[in-house]
Amino acid sequence: MRKERDGISVEWVKLELLRTAYATRGGLLAARDPRFVIGWYLIFAVVPWFTHNITVLAALFTVCAAAVFLSRVGPLVLGLFVIGFVLESLYVLFAAWLFGGDMSTVLALVVLTLKLATISLASMAAFVSLDPEKLSDGLLSMHAPAMLSFGVSYGYRMLPVLMEEFHTVVDGHRLRSAPLAAKGFLGWRVVVRTATTLVQAFYPLMLNTAKRTRTTVEALETKGFTYAAEHPDGRRIRLAHLRADHRDVLLIAVTLLLVAASFALGHAYPLQAGVG
Structure with missing residues (x-):
């Protein structure tokens, strides 16, 4: 019991923040060129705003969730995201019920929630994988x-x-x-x-x-x-140390392929929010 109580403490929070800031966990994106990692993030930061199709957004969310897992995001940041996502989902349902909305209202709020959640996951995967020096040099x-x-x-x-x-x-x-x-x-x-x-x-x-x-x-x-x-x-x-190789290009190519597959899936199984 004492061990569990000591697991979450001020010191643990401090260490988790430092591990997150300095990208000490490694992962899928940690070894990639920072310019391509920033480009990868920009894809998922921009693409969700071009669609209201819930199927597409759910597919993009799943891709970013897999990237977070492969990027070894720490439990503190991931836990805060999960808590926020659950509370946001409950808020969507409560708001729709409180203002007498129907299913189209719920779907419209789900669209916004999925967009923000997808961008948040992409942010975690990208910036947890970049230490200060790499991020600064990439910019x-x-x-x-x-x-x-x-x-x-x-x-x-x-x-x-x-x-x-x-x-x-x-x-x-x-x-x-x-x-x-x-x-x-x-x-x-x-x-x-x-x-x-x-x-x-x-x-x-x-x-x-x-x-x-x-x-x-x-x-x-x-x-x-x-x-x-x-x-x-x-x-x-x-910037002489920055070197891009075929794996960096492959990262962007696979990402674009997954985005295209998400839109194809949304076209085959559309679930559209009631927006004008």
Whole structure:
């Protein structure tokens, strides 16, 4: 019993977030060129909006669910998605019943839910497979602004610092606070104390983060980061390690084939929402 209770803790959540951010689990897309992974994601981020056919959307959802499984998405992110998807499905049914809708109303809401769920699954599979360096280099090679690619990489790298800083500030508040004399009905005093501590921790967290950010920016500028990121020779040297092979091309080809098969399946077995 103690082992199960320790399985989900603040430390476990922190480790899961770091594993997710730094793509340490491997998987189908982790070894692929980041440019092709971003392209793979864009396919599933755009295609669902071109159809209202539930059969097509269900097929696309299934493809993305298989990609999530093959990409070894962690239990924390996957669990949050499942909880959100179940709650969204219950909301669809409740909203249709509350406003006196018929089956066409339910189908219209199911269409939107499937679209958002498909894009969410594709996001998980793609970005869990890209570490900060690969994602930043992929964006830079696609001619994204240098500051955007740096911001993405820096944001990922600041994640563990923010988590440690937050933990330190919250622990400081807890050490300086007297214990509660009573928890109150259903522990409402504990909830209020926790919420108050989180609000009070926000300002020192932002202040300490701003100090770290300024130090990092000054160090990067001293080393000529802006010039190197914008100069063609600097970009060429930084992106020299990117290499696409036949497996990357095969990934996109198979993806397009599966998308075409989804539309063919929807044409053979149409289930259309009642939209104009």
